[in-house]
Amino acid sequence: MRWTLKPNPNPHKTRQLAAELGVTPLIATLLVQRGVETFEEARAFFRPAFEHLHDPYLMQDMDKAVARIETAITAGENILVFGDYDVDGTTAVALMSSYLRSYYPNVATYIPDRYAEGYGVSFQGIDFAEDNGFTLIIALDCGIKSIDKVEYATQKGIDFIICDHHRPGDELPEAIAVLDPKRQDCAYPYKELCGCGVGFKLIQALSANRGQSLLDLIPYLDLVATAIAADIVPITGENRVLAKFGLEVINKNPRPGIKALIKNVKKQELTITDVVFIIAPRINAAGRIKHGNHAVALLTEFNQKQAEEFASQIETFNADRKDLDKQITKEALKQIETNGEQERYTTVVYQEDWHKGVIGIVASRLTEVYYRPTLVFTKSGDKLAASARSVKDFDVYNALEACSDYLEQFGGHMYAAGLTLKESDFESFKQQFEEVVANTITPDLRVPEISIDAEIDFSDIDDKLIRILKQFEPFGPENMTPVFIARHLTDSGYGKAIGQDEEHLRLFVKQQPEGKGYAAIGFGLAKKIGLTQNQKHFDAVFSIDENEWNGTVSVQLRLRDIKVS
Incomplete structure (x- = not known):
């Protein structure tokens, strides 16, 4: 392990802050390292409050989104709440659908099948909306790049509202409203919300329109805190406020589904870390092993007995996920050792029967063992699909881009990505990926820090x-x-x-x-x-x-x- 001692970022500010707050230089140093440099910033840091949340109407298109939903409700339209199958997506769908249903009945949910439809807005989901008379789709934690899908829906007379937090491409979908703080033309002050967080801003705007206050939205914050924890977004600004009050809900009065998940946890008070390691994997297991609908059903169920039955099913999915993860990791490690690949710059393994729902977890496990950019492949139809994981400060997305001649498609970010390729290109890709990483990774990045x-x-x-x-x-x-x-x-x-x-x-x-x-x-x-x-x-x-x-x-x-x- 590399031990790196952070320098004191600004000794003058540290001394000044220690004097203003009446704390030791050690505490002041920790604060300044976190960007907390003034008395007011320290007060906001130590005392997160609802008044620190921004006006949701500062987000580009928020007025259009609220107006379209109110029009749908007035006209009695059917609304479909659509979201990704991971924790951020399923909690966002549970949040939006349960809020809307609290005063309007014509609301249903849709989670795409991880294997049949893949990530994000799907043509199959839009066909489902058309077949069942939905004229408005609210997409959460996805949709920012779904230009062709939104156009397809528009041709069928179906409107879209997109609530996303991923970085947009050069062009935005022609939706009624596109809520994404990362839009270049969006002046919203906080850019690091998760998908469920963007959904929360929409229900905050809707509730204000209905004369409700933020206090009326507290029961939804257990979902938002769970998404913030699982999606590994910065715990700063609004995320810090939402996470703090959401944790209080989880610990004092969680919704029946979350209460059922943590029923056997023998801890007086759960932390964000507990949410990451106890609640999030169970919610994720539904989409990995069976279907994300099971997670939404659990999170929107208000009968405790029924919620416990749903949670029991999810426990089974999670146990299956653990067994698969353990078995595939063992097989992958054996493959690396058998092929004498311990000294490579990359880990690239493939077996056609590995479960697609857990290869991302396995990639993370292998990264822990060998500490190098890692790809785990499995068969997916007539193609090979992989999950990629990286090491600190190495951009695996850029490395994949340098090998894009061999890729059918790929997407993701610096530390995690997904890709597909033809089986006939696997060996050539594997060799090029090794060469690209060998030529771009520095020696210090090959040692954990x-x-x-x-x-x-x-x-x-x-x-x-x-x-x-x-x-x-x-x-x-x-x-x-x-x-x-x-x-x-x-x-x-x-x-x-x-x-x-x-x-x-x-x-x-x-x-x-x-x-x-x-x-x-x-x-x-x-x-x-x-x-x-x-x-x-x-x-x-x-x-x-x-x-x-x-x-x-x-x-x-x-x-x-x-x-x-």
Whole structure:
């Protein structure tokens, strides 16, 4: 692992902010690193409030979207709420449909089949709308590039409202309204909303039109927080406000579907991380293994008993997803070893019977093992389809673009992409992809990096520090859990490997013989136990955690890595 200690971004601002807030230089440094430089910015950071949300009508076309929906309701039109099959899409569909149904009955939902229709707006979905008398489609988390699909719908007398957050192309679809803060002509102040977040802005505008306040929309925020967590968008600005209040709903009064999903979680309070690892994979599993409709049914069900039955089905899908993911990862690793490809710059594996719904997860697993740009292929009709994953700071989309002569189609972004190609082009593509990456990746990008916020002494760790660090939550991109380095530590001598396979490391560490000591846990670090034995001095990188056991809460260090001092 590469350890990179972030520099103090602006020592003058740090000192000034510490004095204004009455906090330590350490806390001020963490704030300035996150772009919080003034007293007012700090107040907004520590006290997110509904008044920090922007007027939804600042978004381009919002007035047109609201007017068209109100016209549809007045005329008794049938409205179809359409969305992608992942967490962002299914939560957005649940949000929009349940809000509209709260005062208008002629609303139905449509999630495309991952395998039969693929991502985004589909011709099949538009045909379904025509066959069933829908004259307005609200598309969420997709549609920004669906120029031909929207034109097809228009010819059939079906209007489109698009709520998307992906980067538009040079041309926009000819929809009634295109809501996307990333539109070049959109002056909306916050650009980082997820698809469900854009949907929330639309219901915020609709509710204002109906004389409701933001307080009336609080019950929908569990869906928005789930989408924010799952879609890995920055936890800044509006996302921070929506995530904070959404987490409160999840913890205090979640909708029956989410309550059913977290029924057996033995934690007093769920964090954004828990949403990412507990709620999101289960919602995603529906679209991966069966159909995204199951997720929407769960999230829009208001009978608790029925919701628990839906959740039980989703648990089965998730268990199947885990088994497939584990099996395919094992087969892929064996393929790499058998073919002697451990020393390549890329990982490219293919087996025709691998399940298309989990190859993205497998690509992420292989990236963790070999830490290099990774493609996992499977058979999809008469073509091969792949999911791509990258390593930090390497643009896999650009690398694929350089190989586009071999590709039928591809799309995505810097760290994740999808592609299809002819089977006859697989070997040639694999060779070119290896050459492109070998010629463009720098040596440091081939080693995982731990980014460290600040150096700390154990004497700095006290109740006030922990209390303030808790107020940095919710954590996520651009506001990650603070990571510290402490030097010249020793273990009590009782350090040991723990866990079913003894893969994890448990220590009790001190910096001074007579000073404070802390329990420390390092997941996957058991192989480094030798660095801590016989009173050897070592440096550690960690975050500060709280461990709850039998009702007692204590400070615990979550180790990221250790090295000899």
